[in-house]
Amino acid sequence: MSTTRLLLLGVVRIFQPAYGYQLRRELLTWNVQQWANINPGSIYTGLRTLAKHGFLEELAEGKGYKPGRTSYKLTADGETEYFTLLRQALWTVDGFQPGQMQAALSFLWSLKRDEVVAALESRIVQLEQHEKAAPFHERQIEQDPGTPDHVVEMFRIADARNRGELDWTRSFRTRVLAGEYSFAGETPDWIPGPEAAEQWRNLPEPPD
Incomplete structure (x- = not known):
């Protein structure tokens, strides 16, 4: 929701x-x-x-x-x-809700660059921690006689998403640090064409 x-x-x-x-x-x-x-x-x-x-x-x-x-x-x-x-x-970070980050990407321009960098660095740490913990979660499931064997694959697919997102987050952070894209308070790097709604050419600034 x-x-x-x-x-x-x-x-x-x-x-x-x-x-x-x-x-x-x-x-x-x-x-x-x-x-x-x-x-x-x-x-x-x-x-x-x-x-x-x-x-x-x-x-x-x-x-x-x-x-x-x-x-x-x-x-x-x-x-x-x-x-x-x-x-x-x-x-x-929520490996079972990948749509959350997709939604965040839709509006990252609302935030200032330094906050986006800090958040990406936080996500990298979280994803690295998930990666370290993954084998132990698998072992717990495999050793639990009350859990069906196939349940471990639910964690493995989430772990695979996390590892893929970790690679992407590291590279995205590098691009943001290098000045790619535009964020709040910066000159826009994308100017909508005349066929786009006027609102796209006057995006609101974040509150102070």
Whole structure:
């Protein structure tokens, strides 16, 4: 749920005020239904839930919640929640929830470069620790007579993801340190073409 909330708050933050249909269409171009397991039909429900909890403000046009007729923008609480979820996804390694880092990558430009570097270094340490602990987790499962043998493969596939992510994180950190990409407070390294939404050319800065 936190990944879905981050994606919804993040995309609203880019395009606000924006209609539910516009937000749904944008997220589907990111293929969130595949890597974040978001049902396209649940996006409207998610937006209304965030509004109910005070993270989004609804700017209604017409009666009810007819798709495409209600636009949204972040509240002050929504802005805080966005950065809380973004940092949680960036700083926390969870081999069973790879979509969290995918979501964080979608919005890393919201943070300053030094924080991104620090978070990547933290992830490297966490992933190295997971790698060291993996053989002992396997041994525990294999020696437990109450656990089916095949369960060990669930841990092995998560460990394989962690090892792959460790290699990528090290190389990504090197690229960020070398000045690649742009982050908050820097000159954008990507300028959207004229066919892109105006909001992509005026991305919001993070709070001080």
